[in-house]
Amino acid sequence: xxxxxxxxxxxxxxxxxxxxxxxxxxxxxxxxxxxxxxxxxxxxxxxxxxxxxxxxxxxxxxxxxxxxxxxxxxxxxxxxxxxxxxxxxxxxxxxxxxxxxxxxxxxxxxxxxxxxxxxxxxxxxxxxxxxxxxxxxxxxxxxxxxxxxxxxxxxxxxxxxxxxxxxxxxxxxxxxxxxxxxxxxxxxxxxxxxxxxxxxxxxxxxxxxxxxxxxxxxxxxxxxxxxxxxxxxxxxxxxxxxxxxxxxxxxxxxxxxxxxxxxxxxxxxxxxxxxxxxxxxxxxxxxxxxxxxxxxxxxxxxxxxxxxxxxxxxxx
Amino acid sequence: xxxxxxxxxxxxxxxxxxxxxxxxxxxxxxxxxxxxxxxxxxxxxxxxxxxxxxxxxxxxxxxxxxxxxxxxxxxxxxxxxxxxxxxxxxxxxxxxxxxxxxxxxxxxxxxxxxxxxxxxxxxxxxxxxxxxxxxxxxxxxxxxxxxxxxxxxxxxxxxxxxxxxxxxxxxxxxxxxxxxxxxxxxxxxxxxxxxxxxxxxxxxxxxxxxxxxxxxxxxxxxxxxxxxxxxxxxxxxxxxxxxxxxxxxxxxxxxxxxxxxxxxxxxxxxxxxxxxxxxxxxxxxxxxxxxxxxxxxxxxxxxxxxxxxxxxxxxxxxxxxxxxxxxxxxxxxxxxxxxxxxxxxxxxxxxxxxxxxxxxxxxxxxxxxxxxxxxxxxxxxxxxxxxxxxxxxxxxxxxxxxxxxxxxxxxxxxxxxxxxxxxxxxxxxxxxxxxxxxxxxxxxxxxxxxxxxxxxxxxxxxxxxxxxxxxxxxxxxxxxxxxxxxxx
Numbered sequence: 001x002x003x004x005x006x007x008x009x010x011x012x013x014x015x016x017x018x019x020x021x022x023x024x025x026x027x028x029x030x031x032x033x034x035x036x037x038x039x040x041x042x043x044x045x046x047x048x049x050x051x052x053x054x055x056x057x058x059x060x061x062x063x064x065x066x067x068x069x070x071x072x073x074x075x076x077x078x079x080x081x082x083x084x085x086x087x088x089x090x091x092x093x094x095x096x097x098x099x100x101x102x103x104x105x106x107x108x109x110x111x112x113x114x115x116x117x118x119x120x121x122x123x124x125x126x127x128x129x130x131x132x133x134x135x136x137x138x139x140x141x142x143x144x145x146x147x148x149x150x151x152x153x154x155x156x157x158x159x160x161x162x163x164x165x166x167x168x169x170x171x172x173x174x175x176x177x178x179x180x181x182x183x184x185x186x187x188x189x190x191x192x193x194x195x196x197x198x199x200x201x202x203x204x205x206x207x208x209x210x211x212x213x214x215x216x217x218x219x220x221x222x223x224x225x226x227x228x229x230x231x232x233x234x235x236x237x238x239x240x241x242x243x244x245x246x247x248x249x250x251x252x253x254x255x256x257x258x259x260x261x262x263x264x265x266x267x268x269x270x271x272x273x274x275x276x277x278x279x280x281x282x283x284x285x286x287x288x289x290x291x292x293x294x295x296x297x298x299x300x301x302x303x304x305x306x307x308x309x310x311x312x313x314x315x316x
Numbered sequence: 317x318x319x320x321x322x323x324x325x326x327x328x329x330x331x332x333x334x335x336x337x338x339x340x341x342x343x344x345x346x347x348x349x350x351x352x353x354x355x356x357x358x359x360x361x362x363x364x365x366x367x368x369x370x371x372x373x374x375x376x377x378x379x380x381x382x383x384x385x386x387x388x389x390x391x392x393x394x395x396x397x398x399x400x401x402x403x404x405x406x407x408x409x410x411x412x413x414x415x416x417x418x419x420x421x422x423x424x425x426x427x428x429x430x431x432x433x434x435x436x437x438x439x440x441x442x443x444x445x446x447x448x449x450x451x452x453x454x455x456x457x458x459x460x461x462x463x464x465x466x467x468x469x470x471x472x473x474x475x476x477x478x479x480x481x482x483x484x485x486x487x488x489x490x491x492x493x494x495x496x497x498x499x500x501x502x503x504x505x506x507x508x509x510x511x512x513x514x515x516x517x518x519x520x521x522x523x524x525x526x527x528x529x530x531x532x533x534x535x536x537x538x539x540x541x542x543x544x545x546x547x548x549x550x551x552x553x554x555x556x557x558x559x560x561x562x563x564x565x566x567x568x569x570x571x572x573x574x575x576x577x578x579x580x581x582x583x584x585x586x587x588x589x590x591x592x593x594x595x596x597x598x599x600x601x602x603x604x605x606x607x608x609x610x611x612x613x614x615x616x617x618x619x620x621x622x623x624x625x626x627x628x629x630x631x632x633x634x635x636x637x638x639x640x641x642x643x644x645x646x647x648x649x650x651x652x653x654x655x656x657x658x659x660x661x662x663x664x665x666x667x668x669x670x671x672x673x674x675x676x677x678x679x680x681x682x683x684x685x686x687x688x689x690x691x692x693x694x695x696x697x698x699x700x701x702x703x704x705x706x707x708x709x710x711x712x713x714x715x716x717x718x719x720x721x722x723x724x725x726x727x728x729x730x731x732x733x734x735x736x737x738x739x740x741x742x743x744x745x746x747x748x749x750x751x752x753x754x755x756x757x758x759x760x761x762x763x764x765x766x767x768x769x770x771x772x773x774x775x776x777x778x779x780x781x782x783x784x785x786x787x788x789x790x791x792x793x794x795x796x797x798x799x800x801x802x803x804x
Contacts, residue, residue: 015382024479122724142591147355218366220487307430
């Protein structure tokens with residue numbers, strides 16, 4: 001029998017959905033246990049940071065990192081995991097693009113603290129207490145890590161070998177990627193794995209005609225005909241600017257795509273490609289009317305950059 | 317010289333949780349602190365978003381209980397638009413939610429908690445995990461656990477689009493009706509889930525209740541807490557997860573309050589401490605009296621145990637039988653034994669499975685009438701569901717165009733922040749005393765005090781097969797490590 005692979009997985013600024021997506025491969029998880037030893041997965045096995053640090057560089061065959069980077073500890077683990085792993089995979093949209101938690105990058109830490117600890121309506125905080133890096137209590141000093149002002153992508157912090165998209169990744173794609181890893185037939189480094197190179201529209205079950213849009217609608221005021229492209233019917237849908245591979249599961253329950261599978265291979269900025277795809281199908285030549293229709297897209301930042309805000313920042 | 321035990325990290329969703337235990341010169345525990353070191357700020361970055369997008373955004377608070385956030389959010393946006401969804405839409409939401417409860421409670425009981433009882437609280441570490449459980453109960457049962465959790469995920473995917481991060485609920489109802497084919501699949505899986513729910517209670521009886529050592533442990537003072545009880549109830553004061561009023565029953569078992577979601581600010585407030593990012597909710601009319609138990613303290617819990625204590629019974633027959641047995645065995649209401657929370661969780665699992673079948677057989681469930689278009693001007697709304705790990709409150713305020721101006725969230729485990737702190741201190745005081753050799757087994761028994769809550773600081777630890785790893789460092793007053801005790 002071939003030597004068992006060594007695998008590690010870490011979660012950072014995330015929700016745990018990526019870990020559930022690994023569980024959702026169901027009985028296949030038992031096959032994974034046969035071919036691989038999980039040397040570090042803080043939520044599943046007892047390996048600690050210290051054990052991770054004690055490994056030799058490159059001793060881990062594949063390291064999975066899910067979640068974005070929002071504090072110094074998460075950055076520290078990213079660096080160690082990079083050093084110890086032959087292959088480092090950004091697992092899920094938060095690690096790849098920043099994900100939903102990176103919407104916090106529209107604001108800053110001070111404004112966040114002001115709201116959460118002072119302005120939120122259920123607060124009872126007459127002394128204006130805020131969490132502190134160090135707190136003196138009668139018995140000693142207690143410490144807390146310091147949050148970063150902005151959420152970062154994993155590849156802003158360390159070099160990443162592969163990106164696995166999705167919020168969370170579809171369990172069938174996860175199973176396929178595991179098969180590829182076991183086979184050793186890996187694509188070139190820097191590749192996106194577990195997703196298609198074509199837009200979600202290619203796997204969408206809805207009928208597409210010539211898209212001409214006169215009005216944008218919101219789902220609560222929308223009468224679906226049950227078969228035509230949702231964008232064509234006036235719902236903002238990121239399908240044309242988003243990779244396929246997700247199984248079109250939101251569309252299956254009549255809800256438009258919000259872009260969790262990230263930008264297409266040739267696109268640098270998913271939001272800009274979505275906006276240009278949508279602008280090109282507005283049914284008007286009158287600049288004033290076009291503006292009126294565009295204004296019906298009430299939250300462009302929240303629709304077009306929901307999963308990828310840090311990716312839009314200029315790389316230095 | 318006093319000693320300091322640092323339990324760091326207890327791995328949580330966003331990095332790490334921490335426990336600090338301090339002893340006096342004799343080695344008796346004088347205090348313990350539970351710290352949560354992360355904050356993500358959903359309340360802030362939801363501002364400026366169209367309110368109907370919140371049910372699609374807030375599930376990312378927790379990838380293990382996303383349905384809870386999706387539905388609390390959906391109910392809040394219904395309230396913002398003052399729209400009452402058609403009855404089939406509400407039933408469809410509840411059906412998805414029952415499958416969610418089955419998934420979540422299976423994950424916690426079998427993957428995390430069972431090892432402490434099935435294998436033993438002081439069993440060798442290498443065996444005290446899900447694999448050890450499977451070795452004891454058999455591979456067939458292990459396969460059944462995987463199958464039942466998988467079925468529960470499938471039901472959520474059918475109704476919600478995705479099990480993790482559902483998208484189906486919109487202001488006024490649901491985006492898709494259920495087909496007859498789908499209904500049949502769901503019904504079949506539900507019938508099998510009820511059998512599995514009964515199996516779980518049998519397993520608990522055999523493994524735990526027939527072992528006097530475990531029963532003594534459950535009834536011991538160091539694993540009990542004398543605080544108020546919160547839970548959502550229906551119009552007959554029966555446990556309900558999707559809808560109803562929040563009922564608070566005091567330490568003597570008497571009803572203190574029963575409030576509607578929109579009144580929550582009259583009953584609950586949140587205290588802040590500088591050593592944790594997580595706030596401490598308490599009963600506002602009583603007030604924050606510090607980290608103390610008792611009738612005079614404002615501290616309450618919101619757990620499977622508190623929900624049973626806060627209700628008069630279960631709304632389905634088999635779960636009701638289990639409920640009666642629970643109180644007969646443990647000596648009447650309210651039960652204060654933290655470890656009995658595991659038993660309560662299994663009773664809830666059975667209820668969720670029974671309710672799943674009831675809803676799957678409801679003639680309305682395949683109705684096409686699943687959405688009502690809102691007509692009122694949006695303004696403000698509160699939505700409450702009972703999340704697997706505690707009462708979940710979402711409160712939104714919007715402008716007249718439905719753009720979010722303010723969000724306030726009181727999340728499942730947050731309710732239990734103060735109780736978890738108290739439980740850890742009590743267990744540590746009961747276990748670590750002058751002359752105690754602080755072994756790994758002792759350490760695991762401190763761990764058991766918080767594991768009962770299924771702590772979900774951002775909710776994912778409990779879903780993973782394994783256990784929460786711990787290190788205790790024994791330090792001198794200068795912070796130098798004298799001894800390290802590991803749980804692995």
